[in-house]
Every structure is written in structure tokens, then in C-alpha cells.
Amino acid sequence: MKVPLLDLRAQYAPIREDVLTAVTRVCDSQHFVLGPEVEALESAMAALVGATAAVGVSSGTDALLAALMALGVGPGDEVIVPAFSFFATAGSVARLGATPVFVDVEVDTLTLDPEAVRRAVTPRTRAIMPVHLYGLCADMDALGEVARTAGVPLVEDAAQAIGATCGGRAAGALGLLACFSFFPTKNLGGFGDGGLVTTSDPALAARVRLLRNHGAEQRYHHRVVGGNFRLDALQAAVLAVKLPHLAGWNAARRAHAHQYARLFADAGLVGTLALPPEPAGRLHVYHQYVVRVPRRDHVRAHLAERGVSTEVYYPVPLNRQECFATVTRDRPGCPVAERAAGDVLALPVHPGLAEAQLRHVVACVAEALS
Ligand SMILES: Cc1ncc(COP(=O)(O)O)c(C=O)c1O
Incomplete structure (x- = not known):
């Protein structure tokens, strides 16, 4: 008997017609980057998570990068991350010239240990980034208390945890910002790379929107240095079919x-x-x-x-x-x-x-x- 770790073909078969209809709609529109398909996905994701804003981006990795950039993380700053996670959690911090401070995880949940975080906070700590590993939220109540005491924000790495909850609230609404991945193998996966940032802070949402488009609101007028972190319409259309x-x-x-x-x-x-x-x-x-x-x-x-x-x-x-x-x-x-x-x-x-x-x-x- 074969037991695959994942079977994307089986997931695709019953939704094939709906996916192809959505893909055809995008092809017919010839509008491939951002636009109404992305906006529709953003609204649906904000509603699902219970955040006021969702910003579609090019990957989970870029979601982390954009969220940290929106907070102004840079050289000289420290960001506390769990020692046990996918590389992007720490890579995003290092790419901004900041220092990832690796903190141990809890023995049972393997998510960030709040007491160890408390000990690792320094005056240079700019953010704490718990990872909801394997689809289980980190102990966000205890981490929230540590973060409040330290006066620093929590940024959720919710890449693996779409649909998870903690204390009745959804992953994505538990930190100041949260980051999702739509990598094809994720519980909600696209047909390529994709990601999303959620937040209920309007200024941060606007900042992430600005950053994902090279820091420009008006074409060729760049207020800040951002990147190309835009989500494709094709991905958004596929994801919107899968979301229900x-x-x-x-x-x-x-x-x-x-x-x-x-x-x-x-x-x-x-x-x-x-x-x-x-x-x-x-x-x-x-x-x-x-x-x-x-x-x-x-x-x-x-x-x-x-x-x-x-x-x-x-x-x-x-x-x-x-x-x-x-x-x-x-x-x-x-x-x-x-x-x-x-x-x-x-x-x-x-x-x-x-x-x-x-x-x-x-x-x-x-x-x-x-
Ligand atoms: C915990 C965690 N963070 C970040 C990422 C990065 O997401 P992506 O692969 O979409 O860039 C992943 C995805 O593999 C992940 O599992």
C-alpha cells in the first residue's frame, strides 16, 4: 500500500472545473498582477482571520520580510525567533540586517517558550516572532504578556496555521501583524508561490501595501524602498476557489x-x-x-x-x-x-x-x- 505525504492531485480533481473557470477568467481579463482577484482574496482572508486588513504578497517569506520592514526593523535590531522552524522565519530577519535571536521551544508543543523569550529580551529587541508550528498556535496569551511587558510587538509566523485558533481567535489576528504562506503544500496552497499579511492596524496595512510595490503609490514616485512583493491574480483566483x-x-x-x-x-x-x-x-x-x-x-x-x-x-x-x-x-x-x-x-x-x-x-x- 502506498501512503503519500501529500496528494495534491486528489485535492484538485473535485475542484478542477471551478479552478479552470477562475483561471480562464484571469486569462480573459489579461490582468495578471494585483487587481480585483487579489482584492477579493484579501477581503475573504481578512474576514476568515478576523483582521481588518489583509495584503496579498508574493510568498510567505516575503510576507515576513514586508511585515518586519513595515515595523522598521533594520541593522542593530534584534528579533526573537524560535530555534525550531522553517528557515524563512530567521532568514527574513537577517536579510534586513537585523539579528535573529534564537530562543528555545517548549518541550511539548515545540513552539516558542514564553519564559525563555522573557529572558532573551534586551533593549534592542524590536519584535517577537512566534511560529505556529505544524498548525498549532504558539502560547499567544503568555507571549502577549511578555511582549506587552517588553513593549515590543508580536509578529505571527502563521505560514503553517491557516484556520488554527487560540483562545477563540484565529491565527492571523493574534499579533500586531501576521504572515501566511500559500506554498502549494500548505493547508491552503496556490499553484505556485504566494503569501499574505494580516493586521488590524490601518497604518501598518498601508505600509505593507506600499512596501510590496517598491514603495510607490503613484507609479515611478517612490516614498520608501520596498520590493516586488506583489501577488499574482492567477494565484489569488485559484486560492479564492480553494478557500471555501x-x-x-x-x-x-x-x-x-x-x-x-x-x-x-x-x-x-x-x-x-x-x-x-x-x-x-x-x-x-x-x-x-x-x-x-x-x-x-x-x-x-x-x-x-x-x-x-x-x-x-x-x-x-x-x-x-x-x-x-x-x-x-x-x-x-x-x-x-x-x-x-x-x-x-x-x-x-x-x-x-x-x-x-x-x-x-x-x-x-x-x-x-x-
Ligand atoms: C514556518 C514557515 N515560515 C515561513 C515560510 C515561508 O513561506 P514561503 O515558502 O511561502 O515563502 C514557511 C513555508 O514553508 C514556513 O513553514
């Missing part, structure tokens, strides 16, 4: 996660494996279903032999990346992130999975550990 399906897809991911939990319990593996937690008040959307497993590489190889695709997000913590060697030289280590890098394993959890596939995955994990 997101809640159903996320519900299917959650159902699979809960079924995995039952199956692992039946197999007597709870305790051997650490399953992803669902802290009270936080709705997990399982962009990834990540277990912590002993002899991870052996288990992974066994699953591959038995047709089950898996992935390791992430094998190297950010504070151990070669490009940050000078930044981290005199800084404390991040032992939780470093341990996680050695034992995390993402199992297939995409909406198209069948019960028999979930059972096969669990049986193969059990075999590998027997």
Missing part, C-alpha cells in the same frame, strides 16, 4: 490526527511515541502530524520500504545553521530544539487519506519499533 473548502480540509486533517491517536493507543505505542499535543483552547489544524519517535531514522527507512512517505521538519535547528554561526557563537544553546531535530517525524495527514492508510502507517511504525 479549507474548513472541510482542516476538519479532515483533525479527524485523521484523532484517529492516529486512537490507533497508536490501541497499538500500545503511546509513551514510546510522543503524539502531537492539543493544549486547551488551541485548535490544531495539523499542517503536519509530527510524532517524536525513538530510532527515528530507522523508523523512517522502514516506513519508506513499506510505501509510507514521511518527512523530517526540521533536521537542523535554526541556531545550528551554518549561515548563523557568527550570530550564535556566544549565545546559549537551545537543547529542546536540538533534541527535537533528532526525533521528529511527520506522518501523512492530508485530507485525502483513507482509514486503511492510517492503519497501515500505524502498523508499520509498530513493526519498526518491535
Whole structure:
């Protein structure tokens, strides 16, 4: 039996006609960059998140970059980021000449540890950037308190967490600014790169809009130095077709996660494996279903032999990346992130999975550990 980590063809098949209609509409209009398709997506995303503004941009990476630029982050500034995330979280900080300050994550959720953040704040801290890793919001209540005390904003890296909630509010409405990715593999993925910034601060929304278009409101008149962070109409049109399906897809991911939990319990593996937690008040959307497993590489190889695709997000913590060697030289280590890098394993959890596939995955994990 084959169990792919992701099956985009299966997701596409039932919406194919709607997608092609939307793509045809854009082709017929010959309006390819920003414009009404992007504006429609922005309105729908602002409503979904519960923010007053959404600004479509060219990728999740550029969403982070534009959000930090809007805050004026630059050389001499520090931005606190988790040591365990996708590279862009820290890369966006470094690209602005600021210093990413790597802080360890919580043992259970693998999201930014609020107490460790409190210790890492300095007078140069300009922002704190929690990542809602794998689709679970960071502890935004505790982080909010730390941020308020420090007098610095929270910028959410919500790239993996569209549809997740914390305390009844959606990812994207929990920080001063929030950043989403529409990379094709995300819970809401385009047909190429795309991203979005949400905020309920009108001045910051205007700033991100300005920055995404080379800092120009009027063509060839540049108020600030921005970039080309614009979202394509084709991406927006595809995403707008997919958006109404997101809640159903996320519900299917959650159902699979809960079924995995039952199956692992039946197999007597709870305790051997650490399953992803669902802290009270936080709705997990399982962009990834990540277990912590002993002899991870052996288990992974066994699953591959038995047709089950898996992935390791992430094998190297950010504070151990070669490009940050000078930044981290005199800084404390991040032992939780470093341990996680050695034992995390993402199992297939995409909406198209069948019960028999979930059972096969669990049986193969059990075999590998027997
Ligand atoms: C946590 C996190 N931040 C940022 C990004 C960057 O998004 P993109 O790939 O759209 O640039 C990603 C996407 O992979 C991500 O997972």
C-alpha cells in the first residue's frame, strides 16, 4: 500500500472545473498582477482571520520580510525567533540586517517558550516572532504578556496555521501583524508561490501595501524602498476557489490526527511515541502530524520500504545553521530544539487519506519499533 505525504492531485480533481473557470477568467481579463482577484482574496482572508486588513504578497517569506520592514526593523535590531522552524522565519530577519535571536521551544508543543523569550529580551529587541508550528498556535496569551511587558510587538509566523485558533481567535489576528504562506503544500496552497499579511492596524496595512510595490503609490514616485512583493491574480483566483473548502480540509486533517491517536493507543505505542499535543483552547489544524519517535531514522527507512512517505521538519535547528554561526557563537544553546531535530517525524495527514492508510502507517511504525 502506498501512503503519500501529500496528494495534491486528489485535492484538485473535485475542484478542477471551478479552478479552470477562475483561471480562464484571469486569462480573459489579461490582468495578471494585483487587481480585483487579489482584492477579493484579501477581503475573504481578512474576514476568515478576523483582521481588518489583509495584503496579498508574493510568498510567505516575503510576507515576513514586508511585515518586519513595515515595523522598521533594520541593522542593530534584534528579533526573537524560535530555534525550531522553517528557515524563512530567521532568514527574513537577517536579510534586513537585523539579528535573529534564537530562543528555545517548549518541550511539548515545540513552539516558542514564553519564559525563555522573557529572558532573551534586551533593549534592542524590536519584535517577537512566534511560529505556529505544524498548525498549532504558539502560547499567544503568555507571549502577549511578555511582549506587552517588553513593549515590543508580536509578529505571527502563521505560514503553517491557516484556520488554527487560540483562545477563540484565529491565527492571523493574534499579533500586531501576521504572515501566511500559500506554498502549494500548505493547508491552503496556490499553484505556485504566494503569501499574505494580516493586521488590524490601518497604518501598518498601508505600509505593507506600499512596501510590496517598491514603495510607490503613484507609479515611478517612490516614498520608501520596498520590493516586488506583489501577488499574482492567477494565484489569488485559484486560492479564492480553494478557500471555501479549507474548513472541510482542516476538519479532515483533525479527524485523521484523532484517529492516529486512537490507533497508536490501541497499538500500545503511546509513551514510546510522543503524539502531537492539543493544549486547551488551541485548535490544531495539523499542517503536519509530527510524532517524536525513538530510532527515528530507522523508523523512517522502514516506513519508506513499506510505501509510507514521511518527512523530517526540521533536521537542523535554526541556531545550528551554518549561515548563523557568527550570530550564535556566544549565545546559549537551545537543547529542546536540538533534541527535537533528532526525533521528529511527520506522518501523512492530508485530507485525502483513507482509514486503511492510517492503519497501515500505524502498523508499520509498530513493526519498526518491535
Ligand atoms: C514556518 C514557515 N515560515 C515561513 C515560510 C515561508 O513561506 P514561503 O515558502 O511561502 O515563502 C514557511 C513555508 O514553508 C514556513 O513553514
